[in-house]
Amino acid sequence: MRPALRDVLNAGDGVVTRTAAECHEAVDRNGLAYAVRAGHVLRPLPRTFLLPELLEDPHAVLRAALAYADGPVAASHLSALRVWGLPVPGDVWTHLMTGETRHVRGAPGVLVHRRAGFVAEPPDVLEREGVPVTRLEAAIVDSWPLLDGEAKRAPAIMAVNNRMTTPARLTEELARAPRLAGRRHLVHLVDRLEAGCRSPLELWGYDRVFRGRAFAGLKWQVPVRLDGRTVILDVLDEATGVNVELDGLAHHSSRQDREWDMRRDAALSALGYTVVRYSGARLLREPDAVRAEVLRTLSTHRLRR
Template identity: 45%
Template sequence: MNGVPRELVERGGGVVTRRAVEQVVPEWVLQGACGNGELVRVLPEVFVAAHLLDDRRPGATALTRLDPAVSRRAACAWARGRGVLSHLTALDVWGLRRQATVDLVHLSAPVGGGLRSQPGVRVHRRRRFTLEPPRVMMRQGLLVTRLEQTLVDSWPVLPPAEPRAPVIRAVNDRLTTPERLAVALGSAPKLRARAAFRALLGRLAEGCRSPLEIWGHERVFTGPGMPAFQRQVPIRLGSRTVYLDLYAEPERVNIELDGATTHGDPRQREIDLRRDAQLAALGILVVRFAHRRLVHEIDDVRGETLAILANRRVSLGGSDSPSGRPTGADCAV
C-alpha cells in the first residue's frame, strides 16, 4: 500500500474514507490498494485494512466481520455526522452491555437526513430528532444517544432475559436515576413491554438494586404481617458507608439478600461476617437469605422473617436496647 494511505488507515484505527484518501493521492492509489487486497470496502466510501476482518466468518457482511470498536468507527465515518450511534451499539459504548461481533451497528438519524440502512448497519429514522445536546453526547470519542434514550431504545430489542440488567446497572453506577428514565420513557408511549419497564423503574425508585431484591420485594417481603421495609439504608461503619438491603427500623433488623455468586466465595464471606459483626455492635441484627432459598422456599423465608421480627419486638420491648433509626456511629471489630 502507498505510504500515505497506510498512514491514513493507521491514524483512523484501521478505517479510512475515499474522501480522505483522494484529498492527498490520486484515485488509482485507492483502487490499487483494494485490488491487491490491502483494503476492503465495508460501506459506501468507507474502507478498512483487510487484516482486521475475521476470516472465520467468510459469508458474513464485511462490517460484521470486524471488531465492534472498528465497525462503529466505520459506521460513523460513513454517516458523516448525519446520524449517531444508538440502541444496542450505544449501550456498548456506555459500557452497559458488550455488543457481539455479529451484531448490527445501530444508528439514529433524523427523518430526511439521507441515511438508509446498509448491510451491517441499521438506521433508525426518527421524527423531531436533533443531532445536538442534550439528545446526543460524546462518549469514547463517538457521538451517541444520551443514556436514558439509549436504555429506552434498547429495551424492546434485547433478548427477553436481558432488558432489566443494563437499566439496573446504570442506576446502581449512578449514571442516571429512575426519575430521569421515567421522563425518557414518557416520550415512548408505544414502546413494547412498556409496562414492565415502568414497573422496574418503580422498584428502583423504591430502593431495589438487583433482580434478586426485586424478586424479594414482589414475592417474599410484602404482604400480610410484613413491615414497610426501608431499602438501601446508608450506615456509616468506620471510614466506609454500607447500604442495608432491607431494614425494619422498629425491630432494628437488616435482611440481606445474597446473590447466587456470593455462595462459596470465601473472601466475600469474610467481608460479610465482618460487616455483620460491626452492625451487631450498633444493635442491628443481620439476617441473610441465600438466592436458592429466596427463589425456592418462599413460604419458609416469609415465615422465618415474621418470626424473627416478632421475637425482636418482644426483645427490644423488654430491655433498655435503643430503638429507632441507627445512628451510624463508628464501629470496628
C-alpha cells in the same frame, strides 16, 4: 500502502470513505482496490475503508458505520449501550439514529433509526470515547424491546448501580416513549429501582417475598457507617433493626466473601442490628417459607420493642 493513502486514513483516525479519499489527487479508486487486495486496509462496509490495526478498538466497526452513513447521525440502541460500557449480548447490527426527515444510507449490518425532532448534537447526542452517541437514558429505553431475559434488565440496573443515571431520569425518558414495546415492564423495573432494588435477586424479593402491608416499613439499600466505612444493608426494618441480606452467588460464594460477611454481621450486631441471611437459591425456590420466617422475626422483635 501508498503514503498518500496512509495520510488520508490517519487524517480520519483510521477510517475514510471512498468519496473523501478520492478528494485527494494522489488517491484513486484503483489504489484503494489494490490496498484492500493487499490487506493494507479493510472494507467493512461499501465504499468505507479501515486500517486493520483499528480492529483492536471495540468501536472500530461503529466508527466505520458512522463514516459510511455520511450524515447527522449518532450511535444508538445497543451500539450506544456498548459505548456507554453497559452489558449487551452479541448483536449483528450496528444501530444509528438520525432525524425523521434526514436521508442517511443504510447498509448490510447497519440499521438506521429515524426519530422526529432528533438532532445529532447536545442534548440529544454526547461524545463518548470519540464517538457521537445518544444519551444514556435514551439508549436504555430504545434498547428495551431488542433484548430478552436478564439481558433486558441488566443495562438499567447497572447504570443505576454505577450512578450513571437515576430512576427519575429513566422515568423522564419513558415519558417520551409512550408506544415503546413492553413499556409497562420497563416502568415496573424503574419503579423497583426507585424503591431501592439493585439486583435481580432484590427485584425478585421485592415482588415475591417482601410484599404487603406487613413489609411497608422496610427500606432497601440503606447506608450504615461501620468501623469507619459505609456498608449497604440490602433490606432494613428501621423500627426493629432487623437487617435481611439476600446473598446471590456473585458476591457471597467464596471463602473470603463468607469471612467478610461474618465480620460484617458481628460488627452490625454490636451496633444493635439483627442480621438474617438468605441464599439466592432459597429465596428463589422457597419464597413463601422465607416470607413466613421474616414475618415471624419482625413480629418477635416488634413485641420486644
